[in-house]
Amino acid sequence: MEITQNYSPYQGFFKRLSIADWLYAVVLCLASLFALSRFGAYMDVYEKGILLLAAPTFAWLGWHWKSVRTLMVILAVLSLLAIQMYGGSLDMANKKFFLKYLLSSQSAILWMSTLFFLSTLFYWGGLVARSDFGASLGSVLCWSAVVMGFTGMLVRWYESYLIGADVGHIPVSNLYEVFILFSMITALFYLYYEQQYRTRQLGPFVMLIISAAVGFLLWYTVSRDAAEIQPLVPALQSWWMKIHVPANFIGYGTFALAAMVSVAYLLKSKGYLVDRLPALEVLDDVMYKAIAVGFAFFTIATILGALWAAEAWGGYWSWDPKETWALIVWLNYAAWLHMRLMKGLRGQVAAWWALVGLLVTTFAFLGVNMFLSGLHSYGTL
Amino acid sequence: MRAAVQNPELRELAAQRYAKRALPANMQNAEQVQAQLTESARKSLNIFAGDEQQSGFVAISKFLEQIPEAEQGKAADVFMKILNGSMWDLWLVAREKEGLPALELDEKHARFLQLATGAISDAFFYGAPVFLQLTGFEEVKASVLQVTRSPGKNVVYLGCLLLVLGVFAMFYIRERRLWVWIRDDVAGTHALMALSSQRKSLDFEKEFEQLKIHLQQLSTQP
Numbered sequence: 001m002e003i004t005q006n007y008s009p010y011q012g013f014f015k016r017l018s019i020a021d022w023l024y025a026v027v028l029c030l031a032s033l034f035a036l037s038r039f040g041a042y043m044d045v046y047e048k049g050i051l052l053l054a055a056p057t058f059a060w061l062g063w064h065w066k067s068v069r070t071l072m073v074i075l076a077v078l079s080l081l082a083i084q085m086y087g088g089s090l091d092m093a094n095k096k097f098f099l100k101y102l103l104s105s106q107s108a109i110l111w112m113s114t115l116f117f118l119s120t121l122f123y124w125g126g127l128v129a130r131s132d133f134g135a136s137l138g139s140v141l142c143w144s145a146v147v148m149g150f151t152g153m154l155v156r157w158y159e160s161y162l163i164g165a166d167v168g169h170i171p172v173s174n175l176y177e178v179f180i181l182f183s184m185i186t187a188l189f190y191l192y193y194e195q196q197y198r199t200r201q202l203g204p205f206v207m208l209i210i211s212a213a214v215g216f217l218l219w220y221t222v223s224r225d226a227a228e229i230q231p232l233v234p235a236l237q238s239w240w241m242k243i244h245v246p247a248n249f250i251g252y253g254t255f256a257l258a259a260m261v262s263v264a265y266l267l268k269s270k271g272y273l274v275d276r277l278p279a280l281e282v283l284d285d286v287m288y289k290a291i292a293v294g295f296a297f298f299t300i301a302t303i304l305g306a307l308w309a310a311e312a313w314g315g316y317w318s319w320d321p322k323e324t325w326a327l328i329v330w331l332n333y334a335a336w337l338h339m340r341l342m343k344g345l346r347g348q349v350a351a352w353w354a355l356v357g358l359l360v361t362t363f364a365f366l367g368v369n370m371f372l373s374g375l376h377s378y379g380t381l
Numbered sequence: 382m383r384a385a386v387q388n389p390e391l392r393e394l395a396a397q398r399y400a401k402r403a404l405p406a407n408m409q410n411a412e413q414v415q416a417q418l419t420e421s422a423r424k425s426l427n428i429f430a431g432d433e434q435q436s437g438f439v440a441i442s443k444f445l446e447q448i449p450e451a452e453q454g455k456a457a458d459v460f461m462k463i464l465n466g467s468m469w470d471l472w473l474v475a476r477e478k479e480g481l482p483a484l485e486l487d488e489k490h491a492r493f494l495q496l497a498t499g500a501i502s503d504a505f506f507y508g509a510p511v512f513l514q515l516t517g518f519e520e521v522k523a524s525v526l527q528v529t530r531s532p533g534k535n536v537v538y539l540g541c542l543l544l545v546l547g548v549f550a551m552f553y554i555r556e557r558r559l560w561v562w563i564r565d566d567v568a569g570t571h572a573l574m575a576l577s578s579q580r581k582s583l584d585f586e587k588e589f590e591q592l593k594i595h596l597q598q599l600s601t602q603p
Contacts, residue, residue: 281583282583284583285582285583285584288582292552293552295548295552296545296548296549296552299544299545299548300545303541303544303545306541307537307538307541310529310531310534314527314529315529316537341551341580344581
């Protein structure tokens with residue numbers, strides 16, 4: 001029988017792991033143990049816990065999505081190289097060639113921006129010319145952008161400590177930094193779905209929103225000198241920020257991704273690009289999965305926000321504009337998911353809704369910072 | 382003074398006084414000229430006091446635009462002279478009403494009148510009858526301490542944890558049921574397979590296809 005050829009018998013999760021997987025996990029564990037033994041004296045119990053848990057978490061992530069293994073290794077090499085070259089002095093950024101043009105955080109982030117733009121270009125070229133080569137080049141460029149972006153973030157984190165031990169902080173504290181985070185999270189989720197569904201035709205659409213974010217980032221950098229590392233305001237000097245902000249941006253990123261997929265869905269269902277886009281069911285499924293992940297993490301982020309608020313401002317919820325809008329976003333997607341899971345909402349309505357959801361999300365993300373003031377006034381425009 | 386401008390009776394009084402004051406005593410047909418001058422002064426004050434739409438110098442310039450262009454310059458001069466004069470009288474009338482002493486017409490008072498007239502004219506644009514201005518303030522520095530006590534904190538934490546677990550379970554734990562009905566047939570064994578789930582998704586369809594192939598594969602094995 002021909003059909004049987006594409007069937008491989010089901011195997012347990014651990015049985016499917018290769019030697020490379022185990023090697024990767026062992027290296028992660030060793031790295032975290034090494035860090036613990038070398039720097040453990042400076043850490044408190046939470047930091048030690050997080051360091052120890054990081055190894056199994058990233059091991060699981062790498063096992064689940066094999067590309068993460070390569071990404072992690074490259075990031076480790078590049079950022080350690082940069083730290084090595086800095087050698088504890090910020091001046092090196094202007095003296096050493098590789099730091100100046102490649103690895104110092106601002107150069108790396110500029111590289112990321114360029115690569116994202118190029119990637120968009122090649123994805124669109126691939127879509128228009130029906131060239132799989134173009135799209136695959138776009139994919140490679142997107143991966144390189146992610147590598148450069150994360151390297152830039154990691155190096156920026158280190159640079160902030162070089163400015164002063166009390167200035168140092170995780171680079172998710174202002175609008176400039178979170179825009180980089182947003183671009184990279186959206187790109188990573190897209191790349192995951194690209195591999196999962198073996199289709200590159202969604203790239204052009206998703207890369208549009210990433211390009212828009214990067215364009216904004218560049219404008220912001222040039223017009224406001226946003227790339228400078230600023231000391232943290234006291235309200236943000238907290239452990240909670242390290243998880244609250246990234247969890248929120250997983251939400252924003254996947255919601256944006258879902259909205260762009262819904263654009264593709266709407267185009268296809270209205271008869272445009274019919275033969276160049278994946279099947280409607282696939283688009284629908286990507287949309288659902290992206291929103292599901294986003295919703296889960298957005299829930300976590302909101303809860304963490306409430307707990308942090310209880311600690312910092314004395315109450316779980318104070319109806320600050322950002323909180324209110326986060327609630328609106330949350331309710332919006334909760335309703336979307338509920339309609340889908342319970343009432344079987346599909347098709348163009350769901351797609352339009354996901355697209356409108358992006359407007360709500362954008363307002364919660366940017367509009368609140370621009371038009372309303374409140375307790376969350378850290379990333380003002 | 383602004384109140385006086387808005388008061389038609391005082392305006393009337395001021396217009397009459399102005400006309401009496403402005404004319405030399407021994408003039409011919411004084412009665413008639415005085416009446417004309419009173420009328421002009423009243424008119425200029427009324428226009429200056431304005432209505433809902435406009436008032437002050439804007440209203441006056443609007444009024445003057447109606448006059449033929451050639452005479453506009455001259456008319457404006459006369460008009461302003463009458464207005465300034467009757468404003469002086471209006472001021473005096475207002476002071477009289479308040480029981481204040483009359484004033485000598487000198488440099489200082491003339492300047493005040495000029496500025497006041499300008500201010501009354503501009504006040505129309507401001508919209509409110511009173512202009513409030515901060516002259517100073519005293520800063521009081523204080524620290525506020527807020528104390529909160531949340532005895533149910535652990536319950537809240539537990540609730541949050543359960544909520545998150547619930548959300549993840551909702552998305553990633555799928556309940557599926559598989560039925561295979563095998564019955565013997567004359568030709569061999571017949572198998573009917575069914576798979577049910579609470580939620581329809583692409584993964585579910587794929588899984589069914591895979592299981593179908595698996596079943597077929599099993600049945601062909603010896």
